[in-house]
Amino acid sequence: MLKKCDDKLEFSKEENNRYILKLKDIKKAIIFLKEQQGYDFLVDITAIDYLNYKEPYPKRFAIIYLLKDKKFDNLIILKAYLDEDEIIDSITDLFKAANWSEREVWDQYGLKFKNHPNLKRILNHKEFIGHPLRKDYPITKGQLCTKTDDLMDEMTPRLKARGYENHEELMFLNLGPAHPASHGTIRTFVALEGETIVSAVSEIGYLHRGFEKSCENHTYNQIIPYTDRLNYCSAILNNIAFAHTVEGMLGVELPERGQFIRVIIGELSRVIDHLVCLAANLVDMGALTNYWYLYNPRETAYHLLSKLTGARLTNSYMRIGGITHDLYDGFEDDLKECIKDVQKGMDDSLSLIEHNRIFQDRAQNIGVVSADEAINRGWSGPNLRASGVNYDIRKVNPYYFYDTFEFDVALGSVGDVYDRMMVRFEEIRQSIKIITQAMKRLPKGDIRVADHRITLPPKKMVYSTIEGAINQFKLTYEGVKVPTGEYYRSIEAANGELGFYIASDGSGTPYRVKVRPPCFFAMSSLPDMVEGEMVADAVLDLGSLNIIAGELDR
Amino acid sequence: MAVSGEEAIFGDSVITTKLDSAIAWARESSMWPYIFGTACCAIEFMSVASSKFDISRFGAEVVRFSPRQADLLIIAGTISYKQAPILKRIYEQMTEPKWVVSAGACACSGGFYDNYTTLQGVDEIIPVDVYVSGCPPRPEAFLEGLIQIQKLQAKPGKYLQKRVEKEFKGKLDA
Ligand code: SF4
Numbered sequence: 016m017l018k019k020c021d022d023k024l025e026f027s028k029e030e031n032n033r034y035i036l037k038l039k040d041i042k043k044a045i046i047f048l049k050e051q052q053g054y055d056f057l058v059d060i061t062a063i064d065y066l067n068y069k070e071p072y073p074k075r076f077a078i079i080y081l082l083k084d085k086k087f088d089n090l091i092i093l094k095a096y097l098d099e100d101e102i103i104d105s106i107t108d109l110f111k112a113a114n115w116s117e118r119e120v121w122d123q124y125g126l127k128f129k130n131h132p133n134l135k136r137i138l139n140h141k142e143f144i145g146h147p148l149r150k151d152y153p154i155t156k157g158q159l160c161t162k163t164d165d166l167m168d169e170m171t172p173r174l175k176a177r178g179y180e181n182h183e184e185l186m187f188l189n190l191g192p193a194h195p196a197s198h199g200t201i202r203t204f205v206a207l208e209g210e211t212i213v214s215a216v217s218e219i220g221y222l223h224r225g226f227e228k229s230c231e232n233h234t235y236n237q238i239i240p241y242t243d244r245l246n247y248c249s250a251i252l253n254n255i256a257f258a259h260t261v262e263g264m265l266g267v268e269l270p271e272r273g274q275f276i277r278v279i280i281g282e283l284s285r286v287i288d289h290l291v292c293l294a295a296n297l298v299d300m301g302a303l304t305n306y307w308y309l310y311n312p313r314e315t316a317y318h319l320l321s322k323l324t325g326a327r328l329t330n331s332y333m334r335i336g337g338i339t340h341d342l343y344d345g346f347e348d349d350l351k352e353c354i355k356d357v358q359k360g361m362d363d364s365l366s367l368i369e370h371n372r373i374f375q376d377r378a379q380n381i382g383v384v385s386a387d388e389a390i391n392r393g394w395s396g397p398n399l400r401a402s403g404v405n406y407d408i409r410k411v412n413p414y415y416f417y418d419t420f421e422f423d424v425a426l427g428s429v430g431d432v433y434d435r436m437m438v439r440f441e442e443i444r445q446s447i448k449i450i451t452q453a454m455k456r457l458p459k460g461d462i463r464v465a466d467h468r469i470t471l472p473p474k475k476m477v478y479s480t481i482e483g484a485i486n487q488f489k490l491t492y493e494g495v496k497v498p499t500g501e502y503y504r505s506i507e508a509a510n511g512e513l514g515f516y517i518a519s520d521g522s523g524t525p526y527r528v529k530v531r532p533p534c535f536f537a538m539s540s541l542p543d544m545v546e547g548e549m550v551a552d553a554v555l556d557l558g559s560l561n562i563i564a565g566e567l568d569r
Numbered sequence: 570m571a572v573s574g575e576e577a578i579f580g581d582s583v584i585t586t587k588l589d590s591a592i593a594w595a596r597e598s599s600m601w602p603y604i605f606g607t608a609c610c611a612i613e614f615m616s617v618a619s620s621k622f623d624i625s626r627f628g629a630e631v632v633r634f635s636p637r638q639a640d641l642l643i644i645a646g647t648i649s650y651k652q653a654p655i656l657k658r659i660y661e662q663m664t665e666p667k668w669v670v671s672a673g674a675c676a677c678s679g680g681f682y683d684n685y686t687t688l689q690g691v692d693e694i695i696p697v698d699v700y701v702s703g704c705p706p707r708p709e710a711f712l713e714g715l716i717q718i719q720k721l722q723a724k725p726g727k728y729l730q731k732r733v734e735k736e737f738k739g740k741l742d743a
Contacts (some may be wrong), residue, residue: 139686140651147685154684160650193655194634200607200652221652222607225684240681241692247609291612304617307620314621328705360693504681565608 017044028488031502041095042104045465049109056083057393061529062124066150068488069520074098087406105131112298112393115539123148138220154228166204169216192221199564204469210549215542219568226569230528235261235335235493243329246566249288254333260504261335262513264497273462274415278453282446282505286357287316288509289439296558298379306458308363312356319349336470337463337494338567355362378433382544382556388559396511398560401438402430408507420449435559469495494523502564510561534567593645597722598628603639607646612646613705622708623716636662649677649690657741660695670714673699678683680704
């Protein structure tokens with residue numbers, strides 16, 4: 016496709032629609048793709064450090080861009096090699112989504128971008144020295160932080176742009192990181208004129224837990240528990256996203272029953288996630304009763320999950336190439352009970368708010384984000400759909416038989432807090448529809464891939480055959496051997512497009528794992544959303560985006 | 570109970586005790602927690618507070634969002650180095666007598682995040698009274714942590730006094 020570009024780009028094409036370009040041509044290619052080919056959705060930007068790679072690469076680092084087109088079904092990957100001292104052209108002028116992503120690349124790898132508005136650290140603290148995702152940075156080398164950033168370096172230019180030269184009239188206020196309405200540890204620093212926010216800056220990274228570095232030090236199956244803790248409100252969906260990506264690299268597919276179980280439990284997780292989001296949102300609005308209505312059914316679901324997986328929250332229910340164990344006897348009845356509870360809670364809550372003037376006034380036309388803006392910012396999931404963009408990976412790139420289930424995609428029309436909440440209510444309904452259909456059609460059979468280089472052999476085989484013993488030993492000690500290559504795959508998680516970009520060197524431990532966290536892109540728009548609004552609205556904006564710190568900061 | 574001496578004059582209407590014990594008894598059943606919830610553990614705390622597990626059965630449902638009004642700090646979640654100075658400041662803003670529960674593997678020891686960004690246990694920066702295990706702890710375990718604190722409180726005077734007098738020096742106090 017790049018051949019059509021007038022600028023005569025030099026490139027070579029690799030597998031998975033990946034193009035290798037010269038660093039200086041990257042921006043030209045992106046402009047061409049965006050303006051002439053309709054690739055206007057920036058999925059992610061990431062980098063890889065090839066220092067310890069088994070074969071030498073032309074240069075130490077690579078920078079990688081992932082883009083999708085208007086219909087969201089074509090993914091293109093652009094990649095360029097560079098050394099530490101080379102400078103990359105920033106694409107923040109093309110995609111607002113690039114702003115924070117480029118900062119992350121700088122923070123984690125120390126690669127510089129030209130013309131970036133404010134290239135500073137984002138996940139690690141200000142006093143941090145070095146770049147942790149470089150292969151020569153030791154994983155356990157922690158660095159103390161003694162002070163918090165005052166953020167005035169970001170605030171002053173923003174205020175200036177709005178015509179505030181001196182700040183005497185303004186009041187500065189921190190919303191977070193330790194604040195009841197900050198939903199975890201997110202900090203938004205605002206400048207107020209009366210109760211109106213004239214300028215805002217968000218700081219994240221308070222829950223940066225080194226997920227990606229930890230991945231490089233564990234085998235594929237050992238990473239599953241780490242994925243639980245990305246979006247901990249719907250742990251199983253993260254498990255699925257990761258396992259699904261690795262299975263794609265291995266070129267295997269789960270047996271039908273396995274796929275159906277993933278659909279059922281995955282959708283149930285989506286329901287729980289939305290319930291927590293809505294409950295918290297309504298509490299922020301002062302509608303406390305809804306919290307109980309929406310929260311208690313979640314308790315039933317947790318009970319079911321702990322019966323099924325042994326844990327309430329951090330389930331680790333998936334494995335590469337399978338599922339830990341099959342559904343238990345009586346699961347169907349428990350599930351029915353659970354769905355009944357959810358429906359009741361939802362109806363109760365909706366009956367309180369749906370036609371409630373206070374709720375509508377509070378939520379409508381607050382934090383409006385247009386469709387174009389949302390796409391440019393890299394939004395996905397319910398937030399994007401609330402702005403009226405019909406993008407649901409379950410429909411666009413169906414996996415696990417999603418194309419055979421009957422369900423609707425809920426869309427909003429305005430893109431305000433109200434739409435984002437109502438879309439979630441509707442999605443709960445649709446998920447229940449999918450669960451019911453999947454339960455009816457649930458086939459019998461295996462839940463794991465039969466290849467014992469990928470999934471553990473049955474215990475009987477381990478104890479009685481030499482082959483089984485070897486399989487067990489190798490899988491446990493060395494991990495699943497994933498073929499050399501780089502690969503991206505994503506699923507529709509509760510918050511949107513949750514994808515993994517994995518680079519493998521053929522061993523049982525990934526060489527590099529990059530998560531594409533949907534929250535990250537939603538959160539980067541918060542400062543612009545809240546400017547001009549009241550403080551109380553900022554709280555709703557944040558809540559309606561459903562920012563989960565674990566996924567945001569990783 | 571048969572009472573003799575002066576107390577007998579009042580019959581059953583008066584109980585005599587030490588002032589310390591009376592205060593401890595009152596405090597014990599009305600703890601005001603401040604939740605320093607950062608991660609997954611905080612989601613489980615939400616369950617502790619909601620109707621099924623109901624922390625108010627133990628008199629600790631008045632969750633405060635200002636450290637100045639709280640006497641129990643519950644740390645639920647991973648504390649990163651970036652977060653550490655904030656946690657310390659919140660702890661310092663609480664007035665004595667104050668108690669600290671470190672809930673979950675991460676807060677207690679860094680959990681399975683043995684890496685460049687995670688503090689390997691909050692006791693590196695502030696003193697901790699009770700550790701609750703689990704990743705995340707089940708709601709019952711959270712409640713058990715609270716009960717443990719109540720037990721410590723019931724020990725009149727001494728425990729707290731000892732702790733306040735013992736100088737704590739954390740990594741950020743240097
Ligand atoms: S202890 Fe486990 S559940 Fe709790 S914050 Fe840490 S990782 Fe999350």
